[in-house]
Amino acid sequence: MGLFTFIKDAGAKIFGGKTSKEKAAEVKAKDAAREAAEDREAEQQLRATLMRLDLEVENLGITIKDDMAKVTGKVASQEIREKVILVIGNSAGIATVDDDLEVEKKAPEAIFHTVENGDTLSKIAKKVYGNAMKYPVIFEANKPMLSDPDKIYPGQVLRIPNLD
Template identity: 65%
Template sequence: MGLFSFIKNTGAKVFGIGKTTEEEAAEVRAAAEAKELRIEEAAARNLEETIADLGLEVENLNVFIDDDMARVSGKAYNQATKEKVILVVGNTAGIATVDDQLTVEHVEPEAQFHTVVSGDTLGKIAKQYYGNAMKYPEIFEANKPMLTDPDKIYPGQVLRIPHLD
């Protein structure tokens, strides 16, 4: 449990927060009004749906957003699921801080987090953490289903770097 920092203006812009154009913002407001929700509440529900759609098992999942801070609570199946949920929420445009209130059913070692910088590749990151660039598939697998292609990472994105057995 704790606070995790992210770069507020990077990340996915598909969850109804951090929209960049007036048209996108109007679309989000209309959807929120139709459901009689504040924009933050609509964004939180969208994130909860996204987490479920990604197959991340969290019992009693609750996402609460206040300005650029998100609080996540519930019971994750394992440590990897917990960390992936934090990353899904934190790698959303408009979110700068994630307050992790998740508990874990099956405890395992925590992964490290790495913020991607310009010029990073999964191979370069693997070399930095594991001493071997060819271990990049470990990082790719640890970030599925959020990553769908090992060549598609972007500056500001935060990745899980798991411990190797």
């Protein structure tokens, strides 16, 4: 008994006529096709979510590659632009949003705040505005993505509008 060494792809092609390299290339191509199909499905789900939330984007384009989403189109306001970015960015699997949205009605940009453990809208309002009772401003700024001011979670990104 013993261990014998061979050159893996030099012998007779009795397992379907393909070398291990050819099989690996096939698997890689199938994986890429599967990932592309998953990305297209995610793009469609994001489109449906934006429609369900009444966030209108003219000529909406969403493309996903790995963990980055690119969004294009035209929106009526800065608020809608920011909400579209947040809906896409707060989706599992998305780490970056490349925003190429055209805005009809310009306005000051809101700041984005990433929720940390222990955060509440009141705590965030106190930190940003100096007044915890301004939490409804943050809640309203994040509707319809938020349905309840107590339902925020660590890692979620929120819009914090300018009070001016």
